[in-house]
Amino acid sequence: MSVSAIRRLILTGLLIAIGIALSIANPTFLKLDNLMTMLQEASLTGIVAIGFTLILITAGIDMSIGAVIAITSMICVNFISYTQLPAYIYIPVALAAGCAIGWVNGFFITHFKLPEFIVTLATRGILAGLALIIAVKDEQGFVKNVFIEDPVFLSFGETVGPVYIVTIVFILLAIATQFFMKRTRAGTNIYASGANPTAARLSGINVDRTLIGVYMFSGFCAALSSIFLAARMMTAMPEFGIGNELDVIASVVIGGTPFTGGIGDIWGTIIGTLFIALIKNGILKLGLSPYIQPIVIGGIIIVTVVADVWYKHHAEKKATQAARRKAMESKEVGA
């Protein structure tokens, strides 16, 4: 059994164990409402996490995802308050804005050879500020809470049967992305660019263009998530999504996509998102202090990565031992 399969089994086991523990501690956990709300929460993070998985596969990082969520929801709110345009016009505009931001990130990273992390941290600051500036204000200049009444827009927050639309979109997007990553040439290019950019360039892959595309996809995913978030909340605030980066990073990392690039897939990310959503829901259902949440999420990231490295060391040690034993045996046979 491969390492990632074992990892997924362990994670799934943990998911079930925590689920059972939670349902014993608080019977309301197992109610269909709670489970579906949890899935909805997971999907909102998960859509962003899909884009982020691709970024991590290229060994990059995107800190601007939270700010992209903020600014795209503000764009939607502006369209709703100041224009009569229908939702099917401004939603594509918002999604395009997400892509455009990703393009800018990618452009700075590839053409100026700047560190990914600091570029996206800078754009994060710029976008968070812009979101506050373009927010709809009342006469006194305070940010106004716009209630979204557009039925088409609100329908994104509805359910089909018991399942929220966002969950369905999340699953469809995950399947499509997984297919794209494993079965198309562009997907292979992304893995190659992450594993070894120089080798990828030498074998004729346009690494710069691949990276820009990945950052655009990440921006798109964040924008998509923001629309579902706004539809669910029936309003939008300029603080939306800011600070969500860590949840997303935790989801992707626990799902088995390392920071070193070249490895990872979407299935792991799905399990990781579910895991983080379950933990957050559990903290809520157990009535613990909400301040514990950041401690737990920060701790999970570090513990996961530390465990990964330990396992890797262990595996390497075992492999070298096996190789040495084999060499010894062949020597004996030769003698």
Add this chain to the structure above:
Amino acid sequence: MNTKSALFKEHMVELRLFGVLLGLMVVLSLISDRFLTVDNLTNVLWSVCLIGIMTTGAIYAPITGGIDLSVASMAALAGILANVFMNTLGMNWIVAILITLVIGAGIGWLNGVVTTKFLVPAFIVTMAAKTYLFGVAMLVSNGDQITIMEPAPFLQIGIGKLLGIPIPIYIMFTLVILSHILLKKTVFGRRTIAVGANEVAAKLTGVNPDRTRIIVYTISSVTATIAGIVMASLTQQAYAMNATGYELDVITAIVVGGTSLMGGSGSVVGALIGAVMVGFINNGLNLLDMPSAFHPIATGIVILVALIMNQGVSVPAVLKRWFARPGAAEAAK
């Protein structure tokens, strides 16, 4: 090359920065007549002091090619912990400060160990640290803004004056001088630069990169703790959100100061000038009555511009290459 011009060249970055700083001051005093008042400049000084104290230690992480994002949360937590030790547990203020510093050093050490021994990118470790330290700060303080009324000597750290100059200024300049000497004149400083410039080469010449990095993150956390104690005493308040966003200001100051985030070079004096510049820019935005939202925008733009300048790439060349037909960029390589 004679020594004089060599010296001039060595301090070129600082001199250029100083020129930009003077230009910024002239522009600000022309824009607003409130800029050159004692009250306003004192205000700028406080924020510069806190950022300056943090940068003296935080600059080492970028020199090794890493980064420390946890400084702001660490500072906020330090103020809260010092208050708990002094006022809840009734310790002597010196003992309380020492214990807080030890805790700060411990957290920095942990950051360093996780980064080096487990090969986790520094920004992930320190961002996770930022988050959980914030959580701990919220838990300990219960999310309240705690007013610190006593002990009096503790409050003197922030508001006291010696020879008419506020004590935080002394603290900042002492740390800047110490940090400058540590970086430029000691074995540890040379090791830090070597690890950042070329880790493999450093290792081959007998430097232990892991140990160097662990010390670097410990120093970074300790200066953040000092800044937190000064801040708590200055504002007479312990609050988990006291320093929110300072890490970005610290990074801006470091980058503006000419330190490459890729590692291998850095200037403590440059970072100090960078901190003053960040203070002036924020102050200028306030004086122009800009909404606070312009603050992160300005910081972000300054970071990007400074990074591109540090990187030494020519912007027109990049744009020209980009506007050329698709594929030309690849062919040119």
